[in-house]
Amino acid sequence: MPVDDRPIPVRLASLAWPIIGINVLTVLALAVDTAMCGRLPEHEEALTGLGFATQVSFLLMVAMMGLTVGTVATVARAFGAGHGERIAHVLRQSTQLTIFLGLLVAVVGNVVAGPILSALGASGTNLEEGLRYLRPMLVGSAFTYLLILYGAVCRGVGNTRLPFAVSAVQNLLNFVFNYGLILGNYGLPALGVEGAAIGTVASQAVAVILIVFLLRRGTLPQVELLLKPDPVDRTLAGDLIRIGTPAALDMLVLNAAFLSIVGMLGRIDGLAVAAHGIGLRIQALAFVPGMSIAQATGALVGQALGRGSVSDANKVVRASIVMATVVMSTLALAIVGAAHPIVALFDVPGGTPLHEYTVVWMKVLGYGLPIVGFTISLVGMLQGAGATNTSLRINVWCTLAFQIPLSWILGFPLGMGAFGVWLAFPISFVLKAIWLGWAWKEGSWAKTGARV
Numbered sequence: 001m002p003v004d005d006r007p008i009p010v011r012l013a014s015l016a017w018p019i020i021g022i023n024v025l026t027v028l029a030l031a032v033d034t035a036m037c038g039r040l041p042e043h044e045e046a047l048t049g050l051g052f053a054t055q056v057s058f059l060l061m062v063a064m065m066g067l068t069v070g071t072v073a074t075v076a077r078a079f080g081a082g083h084g085e086r087i088a089h090v091l092r093q094s095t096q097l098t099i100f101l102g103l104l105v106a107v108v109g110n111v112v113a114g115p116i117l118s119a120l121g122a123s124g125t126n127l128e129e130g131l132r133y134l135r136p137m138l139v140g141s142a143f144t145y146l147l148i149l150y151g152a153v154c155r156g157v158g159n160t161r162l163p164f165a166v167s168a169v170q171n172l173l174n175f176v177f178n179y180g181l182i183l184g185n186y187g188l189p190a191l192g193v194e195g196a197a198i199g200t201v202a203s204q205a206v207a208v209i210l211i212v213f214l215l216r217r218g219t220l221p222q223v224e225l226l227l228k229p230d231p232v233d234r235t236l237a238g239d240l241i242r243i244g245t246p247a248a249l250d251m252l253v254l255n256a257a258f259l260s261i262v263g264m265l266g267r268i269d270g271l272a273v274a275a276h277g278i279g280l281r282i283q284a285l286a287f288v289p290g291m292s293i294a295q296a297t298g299a300l301v302g303q304a305l306g307r308g309s310v311s312d313a314n315k316v317v318r319a320s321i322v323m324a325t326v327v328m329s330t331l332a333l334a335i336v337g338a339a340h341p342i343v344a345l346f347d348v349p350g351g352t353p354l355h356e357y358t359v360v361w362m363k364v365l366g367y368g369l370p371i372v373g374f375t376i377s378l379v380g381m382l383q384g385a386g387a388t389n390t391s392l393r394i395n396v397w398c399t400l401a402f403q404i405p406l407s408w409i410l411g412f413p414l415g416m417g418a419f420g421v422w423l424a425f426p427i428s429f430v431l432k433a434i435w436l437g438w439a440w441k442e443g444s445w446a447k448t449g450a451r452v
Contacts, residue, residue: 008312009319012296016323018160019292022151025171027284030054032175033196034281036182038347042125044354046193048270049129051277052122053193055262056130057137059116059255060109063101064145066248067094068152069298070240073386075156076299079222080306088224091153093233094240095225098149102142109138120259121266121273133193140201146208150215155299157222162214170207177202246388253395257425260404264411264421272418275357278346283365286331290373293324294380301384310446313385317440320377328373335366361422368426371433378436387445394435403428 006014037046071094078086117130137144147170151163177199184190191198215225258280265272297320304312335342339362340350348355382391403424410420439445 008300008315009323012293012300012316012319012323015155015158015160015299016293016296018164019155019295020289021164022160022167023288023292024285025167027281027288029171029174029200030284031281033178033182033200034278035346036178037193037196039183040192044271044274045125046129047277048126048274049122049131050133050193050196051273051280052117052120052126052262053130053134053137054277054280055120055255055259056113056116056134059252059259060105060138060141061144062248062251062255063105064098064141064148065251066244066246067097067101067240068148068244069247069383069388070242070244070386071149072152072156072295072298073243073302073384074236074239075153076302076384077306077386079157080303084222084224087153087157087222088226089230089233090236091223092226092230093236094149094153095146096229096232097237097240098145099142102145105141105145106139109141110135113138120262126270129193133197136194136197136201140197140204143201143204143208147204147211150208150211153223154220155295156302157220158299158303159220159222160296162219163211166207166211166214169210170203173203173206174200243386243388246392247383250388250392250395253392253399257399257403257428261407261421261425264407265418268411268418268421269353269357271354272357275354275361275418278343278348278354278358279361279365281346282335282342282362286328286335286365286369287372287376289327289331290324290369290376293320293327293373294376294383296320297377297380298384301381302386305385305446310443313381313446317378317381320380321374324373324377325370326373329370332366332369335369336363339363339366357418360419364419364422364426368429371426371429375429375433375436378433378440381440382436382445385445390439390445391436394432394439398428398432398435402431 034047034050037050040046071090074090075087078090113131113134114127117127117134122130147166151167154160154163178196180186180188181191181195181199182193189195212225215223216227262273262276265276297316300316301313304310304316339359342362343355343358344350346358348358379391382388406424406427407421410416410423411418414420416423
């Protein structure tokens with residue numbers, strides 16, 4: 001395998017910027033869907049249903065995110081050690097597991113979608129709108145998951161430009177399809193939120209075909225994609241499960257926190273749920289640079305450990321912390337300063353309760369972004385090393401035992417309402433940052449986790 005001898009901050013930045021592009025495009029697709037749904041006649045019901053459905057969609061994606069983390073950690077170590085055949089084998093096995101998982105989510109997800117939405121407080125028109133969006137998205141889960149997987153494998157071998165190009169094509173198609181299907185343009189039926197889901201799935205299907213074609217043509221010499229089914233490698237599957245399960249549970253805990261927020265907000269004011277749904281799009285955009293740097297960090301940490309260089313892995317972590325904190329602090333200033341104009345982009349009338357709720361959530365989010373940047377860079381370190389049990393343990397205590405109870409206390413007994421429910425979110429990241437910093441300095445993350 002070719003050795004990249006550029007300085008580590010340069011390697012980290014060059015790997016991170018296409019990931020930022022991919023994640024921005026992904027979030028923009030959701031934002032475009034939201035903005036288009038905001039132009040529907042019954043836009044408040046559509047946006048509220050979309051807010052509920054988005055949370056459930058994230059919840060049902062946790063298993064795939066766990067598989068992705070296990071795959072990246074394994075591929076990055078194999079790449080760092082120069083084992084090309086191992087990369088090809090991991091890719092085939094992960095592809096098969098991803099297709100199976102996508103089909104499972106399509107079936108089971110459609111069975112449990114209604115009860116989960118109802119448990120979150122969705123009812124009547126809000127429930128109907130949520131299901132109209134969620135059901136087509138669940139049916140197309142395999143396409144969503146394969147795009148995530150192939151992008152992650154490319155990241156593990158140090159190439160993020162190819163998945164960025166594919167993502168750009170997919171998002172352009174998403175805009176075209178959804179413009180027709182949500183609002184009834186091009187002579188197509190106006191399907192509202194259902195059209196948003198159908199258009200998204202169609203664009204993802206085309207993108208999967210495109211990236212498979214490119215990988216099969218040898219666009220990335222390090223990645224050989226064979227479509228012939230392989231017998232299940234139980235040892236590799238066990239490694240992926242061992243690394244991926246804590247990462248999936250980690251995502252489950254985070255989603256439990258977001259679901260609890262939606263549930264609490266639903267009992268305060270339905271418009272607060274709609275505001276949270278809009279805010280999630282803004283939050284997702286705000287988190288993109290830090291999360292992208294963390295993903296690049298994970299790939300470079302895995303490669304360094306594959307080469308047996310713990311010192312290089314630590315250099316990657318230090319560069320990641322500086323980069324993520326600076327970038328997220330800059331974004332914080334922009335979000336807090338421009339909260340009102342940003343909300344106006346979603347066609348929410350100024351001075352309305354929906355507008356005020358959304359602005360409050362954005363400001364709470366903005367003030368917490370610097371510590372978020374520090375925190376997620378260290379999470380990237382743990383995931384790249386395959387030390388996902390450490391990340392899970394920290395998240396369980398800081399989220400389940402601290403954040404969720406604090407949201408309830410601030411929102412209800414202390415009477416702070418929606419503001420109190422949201423405020424616990426950035427506060428919990430302070431505790432996470434302290435614990436993760438200690439875990440980094442302690443150093444056992446470099447000795448456990450993925451194997452070559």
